[in-house]
Amino acid sequence: MNLFQNIQSYLLIIILLFFFVNCQNIPKPRYLQTSSLIGNRLYFFGGDFSTTDSSNFSAGNITNEVWYLDLSSSFNTATPPWNKDVGMPIGYFLGASCVSPIDHSVFLVGGMMFIQNTANINLGSWPVYVFNSNISLWTTPNIIGFNSSFKMRNGIQPVIDNYGKIYTFGGTNYTGNLSSFVLYNDMSILDTTSMTWSTLAISINGLLYYTATLLPNGIIVYIGGLISRSVILYELNSMYEIQTFNTKNYNWSTKVASGASIGSRTGHSAVLTQNGDIIIYGGLWNDTHTPATPYIAKLDTSSWMWSIPNVSQINSPQLSYHSAVLYGDYMIMAFGQILSMSSISYSVLSNSLYILDIKNYTWITLFNPNQSTSNQTPPSDNHLHNDLFIGIGIGAGIVLLGVFSVVGFLLYKRKKQNQYPKFIPTPGTTDRINMMK
Template identity: 75%
Template sequence: MSSYKIFFNMNFFQNFQSFLLIIILLFSFVNCQNIPNPRYAQTSSLIGKRLYFFGGDFTTNANVSIATNEVWYLDLSSSFNTATPPWNKDVGMPIGYKLGTSCVSPIDNSVFLVGGRMYIPNTGNINLGSSPVHVFNSNISLWTTPNIINGYNSSFEKRNQIQPVIDNNGKVYIFGGTNFTGLDSSSFFYYNDMSILDTTSMTWSTLAAFTNAPPPLLTNTATLLPTGIIVYIGGFKNLNGSFMPWPVSMNEIQTFNTKNFVWSAQVAGGASIGSRIAHSAVLTQNGEIIIYGGSIWDDRTISATPYIAKLDTSSWMWSIPDLSLNSPQLCYHSAALYGDYMIIAFGQIPSKSSSSYYALSNNLYILDIKSYTWVTSFNPNQSKALPPTTIQTPSPDNNLKNYLFIGIGIGAGMVLLGVFSVVGFLLYKRKRQNQYPKSIPTPGNTDRI
């Protein structure tokens, strides 16, 4: 082989190695970055085949709040393993956000952030002048803030720890909450009014006080049944305007009829379910409300028990599913139902927290509600026929470490591969130079190095 051909081959090989190394390093960087930080008090919404998560607080200091404006979503259109979820980051919100809620319009799939604590993004500074409503168009990843809400009640401006619902006509129903923001404020209030936001006309109305309305509620769940009944479960209640709220018994179920604006109280029976706050609830197709997680009302470091329960809304009877393994412990998390899968993400870990430190999670858990078995594989096309796979619940202390080790491990492996490739090339080059020493050009010699 001529020295010119050797030079050409070696140069091509060197360029290819450099290109490959750049691709490997870029892939490693993107892979390590595309994992959301642990957080709690975020809100979430299912839009088509995407499960969105908005905001949350990712500080572990129990005495400090740092609300993020990040927006993440899971792509549920294809199969994945819970160890490597298909996380995607969308455009951020105009404000940092926590302890509010997101409602998806059934008309155009717009997301309405209602109430909540609003911060200057990623700081501990609360922006008290923010609008109580922000709108997200998921089709074009665009945030807007309504300039005018007709009939808006200004007392709602700082409302948080609420759980609104939205009906098929695009009306958002908001009950209870508090204006307490965690700041050193001389006064704050609990509310038991019912507000309605018509998202089609951006009209706000606050209903007149009901004589039979429940006391102010917060950190409870609200579930809208197909009949138009809103079911409120758990949380705090405030009695007689006292500073200290009290737990709501899980046998004390408040309901509101959105068709005739009538409150009713249901007494639930069945299994004994402990009081709780910061839990989640999803509605199944057969009319059962599955509640998950939470902590006891007066100590966020103690998990509520049992960790999972279901309420039959036709008989108002509680039952406790038989799970083969212990459930992961979470509060202030997110939960959504997609087919037969209950998808649970983020939140605080009560048993690993203290009065000054919050242990946070960014793990993803999936419960097959047909078999009440934790699974590690998500398959959108075979959710009903998916064979149950037991899940080994990771240690809460290692929630973030597991993700970091995966990213760092892949990145380190890719870098080492690139290094070995470069070293291999240098050894190859030295060997070729020994076999083909440089020639001294002479007249008539057409070979080139």
């Protein structure tokens, strides 16, 4: 085999190995997934890959994948260090998750599921799945006093308190295929220490596709979403009449907010800062994929005043049905629909990571867990496409490095061989050749 053939063979092996490893460690774009932060690991569960028929959940391409990011080390947001964990026993979307403060188990509550290796989506769901991240094990607990109407519940956002009680309000059994459905307005409570379920008496209008944030004083704050006016009638919820639930005495109340002009929305996210502010991000204004405005807003829960942080709206990613968590001073968002590129009939999905420094309200591209501030160029809506080119560039660099290494080795080997004169073996020359080797 000559030098050129050697180079071709080694180059092909390097390229195949690189692309095999690279493709295995990058999740596909998706939305309607759920996420949870467990220590330094940010987990993402399930989601929908489909880009069409967004109004028909039964036509979705549902995944059971579990991915996580290790936030204890630095990385570039264009090439996050993705890790894939053991998959769920079901494909899962339109549900929610919360982490137990007692044993750090993840509870997936409500949502819709797809039974793996079957042809159809089961639009109901076992009410709760539990994930032990230490041993990557999924279980379905036995629940005492479970309310069977909860099996078809989605469009919810549960929260869990310091005592291990999960509070889940409202939701719907809507399946997305224009069949009859119900909008719920009850509060369900699961005590995870005893696996006991209870449902409180109905007292207010139902909500769905909202955000729920538990304050340190035990108050749950419900923002945005759709509010029910009858069993099947709903409308966008006001951002200035905010429903709250007191987990100490189980009472509801309405907080009248004021301040900046904040548009109603669904499909948004919310995180709680250390000083008691709730930051909401993204979402839809209506069913036509119109982005909610402003795209980011902050609610002071001591004064109930809205304000709009000074963040570049031009280059901010327009996301809906994405994931968001707060890690130190970083608001980390991932996946979801890219609204600026989507329409009613077609959705452009993201598998990108966006990180907002909430101390300075600047987008960062270099994540450092030991630093809380950074002045980096904000990502654009084309971030999804830029990641591809960055990945290709990095891959090309690795391939070229491998090629140069192989070529250098082969040239060195050939040079070494050429240091000695060549002989045509004849009787009596064998020993001389062996001595020169």
